[in-house]
Amino acid sequence: MASPSPPPSPICARSMATPSPPPAVQPPSDVTPAPLLPDASASAADAFQKLSLHVTHASLGLETPVDGDDYGGGSCSKPPAPAPKKKTKSKSSKRDENSIWTRSTSRKRKNKKATPQQRAAAAQPWPGAAGAEECAPGQPVLLSRVFKSERILLLADRLTAASSKGYRMVRATHGVAAGAWYFEVKVIHLGSTGHARLGWATNMADIDMPVGCGAYSFGYRDIDGAKVHMSWRDSYGEEGYGEGDVLGFYISLPDGERYEPQVNLNNKGKPFLVQGQDAQAHVPGSKICYFKNGVCQGLAFEDILGGRYYPAASLYTMPNKPNCVVKFNFGPNFNFFPQDFGGLPIPQPMSEVPRQALR
Numbered sequence: 045m046a047s048p049s050p051p052p053s054p055i056c057a058r059s060m061a062t063p064s065p066p067p068a069v070q071p072p073s074d075v076t077p078a079p080l081l082p083d084a085s086a087s088a089a090d091a092f093q094k095l096s097l098h099v100t101h102a103s104l105g106l107e108t109p110v111d112g113d114d115y116g117g118g119s120c121s122k123p124p125a126p127a128p129k130k131k132t133k134s135k136s137s138k139r140d141e142n143s144i145w146t147r148s149t150s151r152k153r154k155n156k157k158a159t160p161q162q163r164a165a166a167a168q169p170w171p172g173a174a175g176a177e178e179c180a181p182g183q184p185v186l187l188s189r190v191f192k193s194e195r196i197l198l199l200a201d202r203l204t205a206a207s208s209k210g211y212r213m214v215r216a217t218h219g220v221a222a223g224a225w226y227f228e229v230k231v232i233h234l235g236s237t238g239h240a241r242l243g244w245a246t247n248m249a250d251i252d253m254p255v256g257c258g259a260y261s262f263g264y265r266d267i268d269g270a271k272v273h274m275s276w277r278d279s280y281g282e283e284g285y286g287e288g289d290v291l292g293f294y295i296s297l298p299d300g301e302r303y304e305p306q307v308n309l310n311n312k313g314k315p316f317l318v319q320g321q322d323a324q325a326h327v328p329g330s331k332i333c334y335f336k337n338g339v340c341q342g343l344a345f346e347d348i349l350g351g352r353y354y355p356a357a358s359l360y361t362m363p364n365k366p367n368c369v370v371k372f373n374f375g376p377n378f379n380f381f382p383q384d385f386g387g388l389p390i391p392q393p394m395s396e397v398p399r400q401a402l403r
Contacts, residue, residue, distance in 0.1 A: 178217040185218045185374045185394050193251050196359070197367065203374075204232070206367035207359035211254035213261075215245055216374070218397040219354040222300035226391035227355050228373040228380070230290045231266070238368035239360040240266045244295055244332060246351035254358035261356060262345050264291065264334045271334070271344045281334070281341040290379045292335030295353055296389055303327045303350025325350045331388060338380030355394060 178188055186202040193212030196205055205214050216227075229242050241254045245261035256263025256272030263272035269281025285291060303325045332345040359368040373379065375393025385391070 182398055183217065185216055185397055187214055187372060188217045191215050191217075191247075191251055191354075204369060204371045205357055205359065206369045208361040208365065208367045209363050211239075211241065211358045211360045213245065213249070213251040213253065213255060213356055213358045215249075215251070215354040215356040216372070216394070218394070219247065219352040220295070220297065220300075220394075220397060221304040221350070221352045222297050224294070224296040224389040224391040225394055225397075226292060226294050226378075226381075227375065227394040228290055228292050228378050229355075229357060230371045230373065230379070231285060231287050232369040232371055233366065234266065234287050234368055235361065235366050237360075237362035237365050240368060240370060241272060241358045242291060242370070243272075243293060243334075243356060244353045245356035246349070246353055248351065249356070254360070255356050259349065260351065262332050262348065263358070264293070264344070269336075269341065273345060280344060281336065285336055290337055292338070292378075292380060292382060293355065294331075294333040294335065294382075294385070294388070294391055296329075296331045296391070297327050297350075297353070298329045298389075300327045300330065300350060304352060305350060333385075333388070335380070335382055338382055340382060340384075340386065 177183070178186070178190065187198055187205055189198065189202070192198070192205075192214035193207075195209055195212040196207050196214040198205055198214070207214075231240065234240065241256055241263040243255045243261065243263040245255055249255075249258060249260040254263065254272075255261045256265075257275050259274055261273075264280075265272050265277065266284050266286065268279070269284045270277040271280040272278075305325070326347045327350045328347060330346060330348045331343060332348065334341045334344055355372065355374070357370055357372070359370065361368045375395040378393070
C-alpha cells in the first residue's frame with residue numbers, strides 16, 4: 045500500500061497558487077465630472093483680507109495693489125520705504141571747501157622745541173608781587189615763601205626749614221651775581237632716615253629737585269661729605285656731617301655781573317633766557333668752598349656758570365618719620381667764621397646784600 049504524499053510547503057504552495065485575474069478596465073466615460081464647490085469659509089476670509097488691504101492702502105493714499113501684488117505674499121505688510129532724498133551742498137559748505145584754512149593740506153604752524161634753559165625756567169614758578177616784596181631793597185635776607193617746594197615747611201622765623209617725603213628745595217629771598225659772600229647752616233635734626241644737600245642755586249634751578257641735581261646748583265652732601273653737581277657725586281670732604289654740625293658756604297664771583305644771563309618773562313609770567321644769549325658763559329676765577337665747623341674742606345668747584353646765586357637747601361626723610369630740620373644764619377654774627385680763606389677774597393655776610401642794593 046502506497047504511503048500518502050506529504051503536504052506541500054508554504055513556498056511551494058505560493059508558487060502553485062492560481063494567479064488572480066487582472067482588474068477589469070473601465071471604458072472611458074463621456075460624462076464631465078461636476079466641479080468642486082468652493083469653500084464658503086475660505087472665500088469669506090480671502091475677501092475680507094483683500095478688503096482690509098485695499099482699505100489700508102487707500103487710507104495711506106497709496107495705489108491699491110492688484111491680485112498677487114500685496115507686498116509680502118498676501119499679507120498686509122508695510123509698504124517699501126521711499127527713496128532717500130539727494131543731499132545738496134549749501135553755499136557755506138562750498139565756501140569751506142574753497143577756504144585754505146579748513147583744508148587738510150593747509151600749512152600749520154610748527155611748534156618750536158623749547159631749549160633746556162627754557163624748560164628749566166618753565167618749571168620755576170614766578171614770584172609775582174609776593175616774590176617782588178621779598179627781595180625788595182631794604183628787606184632782610186630770609187628763606188623765600190615763594191621759591192620753595194610745597195613739601196618744605198618754614199618756621200615763623202623764616203630761617204628754619206623742615207621737610208619729609210623726598211628731596212625738595214628752598215632758597216633764600218636774595219641772591220648774588222658778583223663778589224665774595226658767605227652764610228652758615230646748622231643741622232638741627234636728621235634722624236635715622238634724614239639727609240640733606242646744601243649749597244648754592246641760581247634762579248634757574250628746579251625747586252622740586254635736590255641741590256646739585258642740574259647745571260644751576262652746587263651741593264654739599266651729608267653722606268660721606270661728597271660734592272654734587274649735575275647729579276654727579278665726587279669725593280670731597282674727609283667725612284660727612286650730621287646733627288649739631290655748623291656748615292659754612294663760600295662763593296666768589298669776580299666781575300660776575302658781566303656773565304649773568306638776562307632773564308625775561310614770557311606771556312605766562314615765567315622767566316626764560318633771552319634768545320641768542322650765551323647761557324653757558326663761565327665766570328673766570330669763580331670758586332665755591334664748603335666749611336665744617338670752621339674748617340675748610342677744600343676747593344669744591346671753580347669757573348662756574350654765570351648767574352645769580354641763592355643760598356639753598358634740600359632735605360629728605362622717609363615717610364612717617366620726624367622731619368629733617370636745618371637752620372640758616374645769614375650773618376653778620378656767625379658761629380664759626382673762618383679765620384683763613386687761603387688767599388681767596390674775604391667774603392661779606394649774606395645779610396649785607398639788601399644794603400648793597402640801596403647803595
